Amino acid sequence: MNISKRILAILEIIFIVAAMEVSVCDARVIAGTNGLSQRSVMIDVVLYNFKDKYVSLVMENLEEIQKQNEGKVVFRFYDGKGNQSTQDEVLSNLVSDNADILMVNLVDTRATQDVINRFKSKNIPIIFFNREPVSVDALRYYGKAYYVGTNAKEAGEMQGKIIVDIWNKNREFIDKNNNGILQYVMLEGEHGSIEARERSESSIGTINKAGIKTEQLALKAADWQRDLAKTNISSLLLQYGKNIEAIIANNDEMAIGAVEALQNNGYNLGDKNKTIVVVGIDATAEAQELIKKGFMAGSVMQDPYEMAEASYAIGMNVFEGRDPLYGTKYKFDDTKVAIRLPYHEYAA
Structure with missing residues (x-):
């Protein structure tokens, strides 16, 4: 009887130890799994x-x-x-x-x-x-x-709409020579870019669909860059001067460069008679400030x-x-x- 009790006691101890080992192994598996899931x-x-x-x-x-x-x-x-x-x-x-x-x-x-x-x-x-x-x-x-x-076309359409609204509300402000034709400069992002081409085409297409005639004075690829846009507009002002009625830029960096060039030449400083309409795309913080001050006409927000x-x-x-x-x-x-x-x- 004593032998039976001893055997049972030994078996009970073996069972408990085995159960503990299984529990430890399970814990290790769970910890390992959590470690994998927590890896960045x-x-x-x-x-x-x-x-x-x-x-x-x-x-x-x-x-x-x-x-x-x-x-x-x-x-x-x-x-x-x-x-x-x-x-x-x-x-x-x-x-x-x-x-x-x-x-x-x-x-x-x-x-x-x-x-x-x-x-x-x-x-x-x-x-x-x-x-x-x-x-x-x-x-x-x-x-x-x-x-x-x-949708690059959508951005261009919104740019066009901004210009159409200005034309319809206050044509004298934008059509400086009163000939019924919007004479503009296009600042394009880069040659071969889908976004650049579609933004450019749809902006002008929207203006024309509104019944406004347009004349492109120049198209310059400024590679999305402010400094290159500034250089281009500075040169174009010498060539076309007051004949430029609007500048349409494929992004805000180029639009801001255009504004800087205009301001260096006495334009877009608050005098409506010496303000050329400038529109961009991105609605960056800097562009928003220029719009609030009236130095830019508008932009199209692309949320980063x-x-x-x-x-x-x-x-x-x-x-x-x-x-x-x-x-x-x-x-x-x-x-x-x-x-x-x-x-x-x-x-x-």
Whole structure:
């Protein structure tokens, strides 16, 4: 009887020890799983040019998203410096990196296929944003690539509407020579850019549809840059002077450059008789101040936070195996791989 009790006691001890071992193992498994889930998602962000005002604002908002998601995500930023060769070198170096998601703001919008070819073996989500790829076929074929951008025509239409409203409300203010024709200068972003071409064409198309005749005095590609726009307008003022009635710029940096050139020549300083209508796109803080002071006529807001948030959300969804648009308010356009963020008019 004593032997039986001893055997039972020994078996009971063995059972308890075994149960403890299982419990410890389970705890280790749970801890290991939590450790994996808590690892920060690494996102490499390759930008067109840190000096570009709008791009820099998108970067600032991505940094803010990282602060709001501390420990969950880490963004690493790389500057293409407006040069495709430089951006290619950056991308080549990142192929061997440990990124979970790649976000690309292309220098050369024809380089989409090259980017995907470099990274397809890694099988990671690739989110192109802001600068629209010439072709989205490569995005569809890859299956984990998407584009976040805007409808460039919509921006141009809103610019045109700002000018139409001024013309209809106070034609004498804009039609300085009273000949019934809007004589304008177009400051284009860059040759070959889809956004630049569509913004330019739709702005003038909107003005013409409103029954206003137009005459293009000059078209200058200022590469989205303030200083180049300032130089171009300074030169054009010597050539056309008071014949320039409006300056339509594909972005605010060029519009601000135009205003600076005008003010250096005595225009747009508060005298309505010496004010040339200037419109831009982006509605940056500096442009908004110029509009409030009457030195610029208006702009079209392209929200850098929404660009950052949408790109991040889609990238994370794809990385985590969810539908790309899960939990967002967005819809794909006809391509099924691109979403278009809305613009908003900003005028005096």
